[in-house]
Amino acid sequence: MWLLLGLLLGVGAIVAANQLEGGSLLQLVNLPAALIVFGGTLGAVMVQTPPAILRRTGQLLSLSQRTPLSHDQGIQQLIHWCITAHRKGLVALEQEASSVEDRFVRNGLQLLADGKPVEAVRATLEVELITREQRDYQAARVLESMGGYAPTMGIIGAVLGLIQVMVRLDQPSQLGSGIATAFVATIYGIGVANLLLLPLAAKLRQMIDSRSLYHEMMMEGLLMIADGQGPKSVQLKLQGYLDTSDAAPTPS
Template sequence: MWVLLGLLLGVGAIVGANQLEGGSVMQLVNLPAALIVLGGTLGAVVVQTPPSLLRRTLGLLRRSSMPEEGRHEQGLDALIHWCITARRKGLIALEPEAARVEDRFVRNGLQLLADGKPVDAVRTTLEVELVAQEQRDHQAARVLESMGGYAPTMGIIGAVLGLIQVMAQLDEPSRLGSGIATAFVATVYGIGLANLLLLPLAAKLRQMIDAHNLYREMMLEGLLLIAEGQGPKSIQLKLQGYLDVNDATQTTP
């Protein structure tokens, strides 16, 4: 919702400024320019990116559109529940709890606890998975950043192609002005696509990745505290800082 609103504001500002300068909306509508910018940008990113990474990028984009407010609070509540369960019934009782968890990282951690693995082994295993997951996610965000770099270049290519067509019509001076104006529409498309959509989306993905990584760090520390036999109140106090950091991140402009 906010992405769509921001995009509408950005496009509206450009179109409105063009109107104030005496231009018209139709001057900014050019199908060949759009094909060059969109097709060229997609083609370039397909050349450089493995299919699996493209699918991961699309998956992260879908996740970024879903509200995740309260995720950290829910995670802390789940840790306290698992702590109480482990203290009453033993760590083996976490095995059925693991089967009900959707997050693979947390599910693996609970299974390690249920299997009776030492605390150091649990920490090492989960930290490796945490780092690997973060790196894969940031690679996906870099796909959008690379598209944001290609789009303006494709816009320049479109402008050059348009100017070539204009130069081929030098024998008709009356058409030169409109032809040159049309040629530069491709540049507007390329720069606008990069700075109004692709680069902001990449930044949004990085913010989401950082929030997910903070959540996994909290869950990791909580699972280790359960393995060490800490009580619910102790877990609540020690992990409260993660909630505070997440709240501060969400409220920072």
């Protein structure tokens, strides 16, 4: 919703400014310009990007619209698992793992339930954390690349439009469409880059950083559980991952 509101505000400001200058909305609608900018940008990014990374970009865009992971809820889960492990043993965490949606955390719980040593658990989870983070940053860079290609495609559209103008200099009545394509393509290229693609890339980077911090916190908590530490120790050590206003009370 917030993304849509920001996009509407940006596009609305451009349309409103055009109206104030005496223009009309139809002047900004040009199919050839849209084909050049959007088709050219998509084609360029397909040339440079493997299909797996393109799919991951789509997955991240979907994830970015969900409610952010709650560090406070994560700590409460860790405390619950810590109490369970103290009462029933680490093997009881296998049943807990089956109900966890997050694959990283589920894998960590399964490693604990299998009785893996603390260092082995740490090594396994760190590899997964680093690998996923790198893959996600690659996916975010796809949008950054598109944000670089779009203005260039707009320039290509402008040049093509001017070519049409030069070809039709002896037909003054047909010059308008070529000039329109030239300038509208430039608007499309710069606009889609700066109002959509680059902001989305920044949003994905922020989400990746937040998810990595959350998973780092969960990994530390799981390692403390594997080390046999109690719920109070888990709570106190992980408080640093919370804002002061979000800090939950220390369990008794």
